[in-house]
Amino acid sequence: MIRVEHLSARQGAFKLEDISFEVPEGSWGVVIGPAGSGKTTLLETIAGIVPAARGRVFAAGREVTTAPISARSVGLVYQHAYLFPHLRVGENVAYGAATQTLPSTLLARFGIEALIERRVASLSGGERQLVALVRALAQQPRVLLLDEPFSALDPKRRNATRRLVRDLHREWGITILQVTHDFAEAGLLGDVTVLLDAGRMLQAGPTAEVFQKPASPYVAEFLGAENVLAGTVTGDPVGGGGSRSVVFTCGALAVHAVSDVPDGPAHAVIRGEEVTLSREHQASSARNHFAGTVTDVDPHGPWARVTVDVGGVPIVAMLTNSSVSELGLTNGESIRVAFKAFAVHLC
Amino acid sequence: MTSSPAPSDTIGRGVRRVLAATFASLLLVVLLLPVGALLARGGTGGVLGLLHDNELRASLALTAITATLATLVGVVLGTPLAYLLARRSFRGRALVAGALDLPLLIPHPVAGIALLLVFGRESTIGQVLGTFGLRVVGSSAGIVLAMLFVSAPLFVSGAREAFARVDPRYEAVAQTLGDTPWRALRRVTFPLAFRGLLASAVVMWARAVSEFGAIVILVHTPRTVSVLSYDRFTTYGLNEVVPVAAALVVLALVPLVLLRALRSDDTGGRSVTA
Numbered sequence: 001m002i003r004v005e006h007l008s009a010r011q012g013a014f015k016l017e018d019i020s021f022e023v024p025e026g027s028w029g030v031v032i033g034p035a036g037s038g039k040t041t042l043l044e045t046i047a048g049i050v051p052a053a054r055g056r057v058f059a060a061g062r063e064v065t066t067a068p069i070s071a072r073s074v075g076l077v078y079q080h081a082y083l084f085p086h087l088r089v090g091e092n093v094a095y096g097a098a099t100q101t102l103p104s105t106l107l108a109r110f111g112i113e114a115l116i117e118r119r120v121a122s123l124s125g126g127e128r129q130l131v132a133l134v135r136a137l138a139q140q141p142r143v144l145l146l147d148e149p150f151s152a153l154d155p156k157r158r159n160a161t162r163r164l165v166r167d168l169h170r171e172w173g174i175t176i177l178q179v180t181h182d183f184a185e186a187g188l189l190g191d192v193t194v195l196l197d198a199g200r201m202l203q204a205g206p207t208a209e210v211f212q213k214p215a216s217p218y219v220a221e222f223l224g225a226e227n228v229l230a231g232t233v234t235g236d237p238v239g240g241g242g243s244r245s246v247v248f249t250c251g252a253l254a255v256h257a258v259s260d261v262p263d264g265p266a267h268a269v270i271r272g273e274e275v276t277l278s279r280e281h282q283a284s285s286a287r288n289h290f291a292g293t294v295t296d297v298d299p300h301g302p303w304a305r306v307t308v309d310v311g312g313v314p315i316v317a318m319l320t321n322s323s324v325s326e327l328g329l330t331n332g333e334s335i336r337v338a339f340k341a342f343a344v345h346l347c
Numbered sequence: 348m349t350s351s352p353a354p355s356d357t358i359g360r361g362v363r364r365v366l367a368a369t370f371a372s373l374l375l376v377v378l379l380l381p382v383g384a385l386l387a388r389g390g391t392g393g394v395l396g397l398l399h400d401n402e403l404r405a406s407l408a409l410t411a412i413t414a415t416l417a418t419l420v421g422v423v424l425g426t427p428l429a430y431l432l433a434r435r436s437f438r439g440r441a442l443v444a445g446a447l448d449l450p451l452l453i454p455h456p457v458a459g460i461a462l463l464l465v466f467g468r469e470s471t472i473g474q475v476l477g478t479f480g481l482r483v484v485g486s487s488a489g490i491v492l493a494m495l496f497v498s499a500p501l502f503v504s505g506a507r508e509a510f511a512r513v514d515p516r517y518e519a520v521a522q523t524l525g526d527t528p529w530r531a532l533r534r535v536t537f538p539l540a541f542r543g544l545l546a547s548a549v550v551m552w553a554r555a556v557s558e559f560g561a562i563v564i565l566v567h568t569p570r571t572v573s574v575l576s577y578d579r580f581t582t583y584g585l586n587e588v589v590p591v592a593a594a595l596v597v598l599a600l601v602p603l604v605l606l607r608a609l610r611s612d613d614t615g616g617r618s619v620t621a
Contacts, residue, residue, distance in 0.1 A: 069519065084521075096526070
């Protein structure tokens with residue numbers, strides 16, 4: 001378990017302020033934020049390298065706010081590996097290992113046993129990251145902090161390494177907190193997501209919730225939500241609080257949604273993959289149906305980003321390239337747009 | 348389309364190169380010519396002198412031993428200070444760093460006078476040491492003290508840079524792997540800073556060997572090579588001093604060669620980072 005409560009820390013001129021979140025025992029948390037948002041400082045404060053100015057840190061089931069680094073049972077892998085250059089790979093991996101045999105077992109499991117006699121200076125960036133991962137895992141930490149540990153690996157190796165770390169995470173029940181820039185990685189691995197910006201926490205919670213229900217338009221845009229619309233909420237009052245059926249108005253567009261936000265100005269977030277396009281009106285459970293005109297088709301790898309003008313409001317849909325081909329979408333064509341009321345997140 | 352430089356640019360560049368080469372050569376001549384002349388004239392005499400001249404031999408041994416002792420003391424006392432200055436920020440840090448530069452800035456005979464004031468027979472410390480049968484003035488201990496005073500700041504300054512070049516995250520990682528701070532320092536930081544520390548110790552030793560001003564105020568006899576060469580020059584003239592001076596130059600060349608060897612190493616002079 002990793003828990004921080006109202007954590008503040010200072011590193012030079014940079015300040016990390018009032019961070020609170022919890023990664024339950026045996027779970028995988030991800031920290032996302034732009035460069036300079038304090039992601040590494042957060043990991044270093046949990047590890048005890050940067051002292052906490054305020055607040056409390058819990059790791060592996062106990063409070064470690066003022067505990068020495070070596071007494072925290074917290075492993076740390078930096079993006080730049082920090083392998084000891086005066087030691088060979090085998091000596092690096094054996095440094096702090098829980099058992100004598102674990103280093104060689106892990107080196108074999110990660111497929112890098114051939115590196116054991118190599119000098120650190122002769123390793124590539126990717127090899128260094130793998131060795132640093134194995135070195136941290138070889139001590140069998142209860143908590144492992146990973147600062148972009150896969151960034152120097154090629155895509156194939158990255159996937160394989162993610163799987164291996166995930167397997168060990170499950171086998172050993174390690175609680176992991178990982179810094180990443182990769183939203184796909186966050187969605188794939190993270191049980192809990194923490195969003196940081198300029199030393200402050202924007203949002204923290206279960207990953208699906210953070211991605212589907214961003215706390216603010218800024219978070220939505222940061223997380224790559226394709227549609228963030230500004231408008232006004234109106235709806236019937238409901239007794240006892242909780243969600244209600246509302247209408248969100250943005251220009252000529254009136255969108256049905258289910259939300260607990262009060263009447264008044266708000267933002268609607270609709271992820272592009274929740275928007276469907278069709279030639280004809282199709283009966284479905286989706287409450288929002290609009291007629292529009294295709295204004296842009298922009299392929300992105302296996303996906304295409306299709307922009308449709310709906311009464312002067314651009315709505316973006318993310319479709320597979322094959323769907324775009326089947327629909328024969330070209331600019332200026334009329335198209336039907338649909339999405340469910342539950343796909344609209346108001347904030 | 349590519350443009351070729353105007354002829355005036357080419358001429359200007361050529362003139363600048365010739366001027367730079369001339370200035371560099373002049374400086375090298377000023378630096379190397381006297382040492383070369385000394386070795387050429389007294390090199391053989393210096394070596395032969397070592398065979399026949401007992402006083403020179405004893406003086407060389409005394410210089411080497413006292414410089415080594417001063418360096419050992421400087422390393423033992425200076426390493427923790429250098430580490431603190433490189434790694435920690437504390438109240439008065441700038442003052443301590445400034446105080447360390449002081450012995451390098453004041454004229455060395457003045458340093459000798461200052462040491463005499465504190466450790467002379469009439470001083471309180473000198474009297475306390477005297478009750479234990481120890482004296483600084485006119486003894487090898489005085490030579491070590493004078494050498495330490497003028498050369499230890501060089502070690503601390505070099506060692507501080509050697510520690511600063513090692514990224515502190517190595518120590519942090521070692522501690523996440525279970526090391527205590529002291530163990531991480533011993534297993535990671537010291538090995539990574541070792542060549543820088545050794546180079547700083549060599550510089551200190553070389554500076555101690557060549558010290559004259561502070562030593563001659565505190566200790567005239569026993570005589571280090573620098574004091575002996577001065578004595579022979581003032582007593583017997585230039586011819587007599589040349590072999591002694593040449594021997595001192597040869598002694599000074601030892602650390603120079605060592606330094607070159609250390610700096611040609613992979614990590615020498617560069618930051619140790621990931």
